[in-house]
Amino acid sequence: MITPHLEKLILTGKASFNTHVIGGSEKCILNVPKDRFIIITDLTYFSQLNLESGRSNLGMTELELVTLNQQLNTQCRIFSRKSNNTFLFRNQISIAVNLTSTLHDVFPIGSVKLDTFLIHDQDVSFTFSKDKANTNLSTGLSPTKSIGSPPPFDYGLEGQTGALPVRRRTGSNLLTSVQAGNLFLQGVPAGNLEFGFPVYALTQLTNCEVSTAYPLMLVGYVEIQGSPTNIGGTY
Numbered sequence: 085m086i087t088p089h090l091e092k093l094i095l096t097g098k099a100s101f102n103t104h105v106i107g108g109s110e111k112c113i114l115n116v117p118k119d120r121f122i123i124i125t126d127l128t129y130f131s132q133l134n135l136e137s138g139r140s141n142l143g144m145t146e147l148e149l150v151t152l153n154q155q156l157n158t159q160c161r162i163f164s165r166k167s168n169n170t171f172l173f174r175n176q177i178s179i180a181v182n183l184t185s186t187l188h189d190v191f192p193i194g195s196v197k198l199d200t201f202l203i204h205d206q207d208v209s210f211t212f213s214k215d216k217a218n219t220n221l222s223t224g225l226s227p228t229k230s231i232g233s234p235p236p237f238d239y240g241l242e243g244q245t246g247a248l249p250v251r252r253r254t255g256s257n258l259l260t261s262v263q264a265g266n267l268f269l270q271g272v273p274a275g276n277l278e279f280g281f282p283v284y285a286l287t288q289l290t291n292c293e294v295s296t297a298y299p300l301m302l303v304g305y306v307e308i309q310g311s312p313t314n315i316g317g318t319y
Contacts, residue, residue: 085125085199090306099308101125106210107300110289114208114303116164121205121312124162128302131175131192132158134214134289141296143187149179152190157215158289158299159281164204166312170280171198172215192296203312212299213287223249 086094086101093099102122106112116122133141135152144152160171176194181187225242226232232241240247281287292298 085201086306087201090123090125093308094306099306101304101306104303104305105301106303108298109292110212110299112210114210114305116204116207117307119311120307120309121166121203122208122305122307124200124202124204124208124303124305126197126199126304127171128195128197128304129158129160129171129173130195130300130302131173131177132297132299133175133177133190133192134158134297134299135291141190141294143182143185144190145187149188149190152177155215157281159213159215159287160299160301161211161213161280161283162202162208163211164206164208166205167202169200169202172280205311210301210303211283212289213281213283214289215281216287223251225249 090099094101104114106114114122133152134155135141156175156177158173158175160173162169162171173196175192178191178193180189180191182189225247226239228242230241232238232244232247234240234244235246235248239250289299290297
């Protein structure tokens, strides 16, 4: 999103708007020149279909479709020393019956565009990974120290009449979360877990030589002279 202030900097020659295509790999880098900082203003993510290595999106059985339906989310973590943000995208797919058999042809379709304002004064990493089963959960009432109201407005808290149990994220550190499931701490206080997936062997994107399987994202950003001395990062 180009704000009026950014537009003024561009028109006066103190900044420039740029685009950068991210894709073809699990990890891509956007370089930031010295004596410059950038503000990422928008992200356009294109759906992809990351199947197991060596598989094709043609001729899938119904059983394979069920498995695919459980792995349709792609995570992108955008970070540098200045800023750290995580985005989770749900890939859209088109399924058609193969006319020559009872198998199904599956193709990714659609895209999503997000307006952002992500500040970076050093090289930026775009790290992609896929989801796994949502296993690192426990069921129980929200604690009384949290925020909530009784039904029918909300699910309620411990001690409230009619409170309903909800699935809660668990784990206290990155190592435990990776071993137990798919949630992690990202530089936030204990108990404030962000939903996401750790990057390790089981969540690494595969088959990236296939055009429908590798991630693809168009990044728009403004490059500005100087340094963001009094501007905080985004977390």
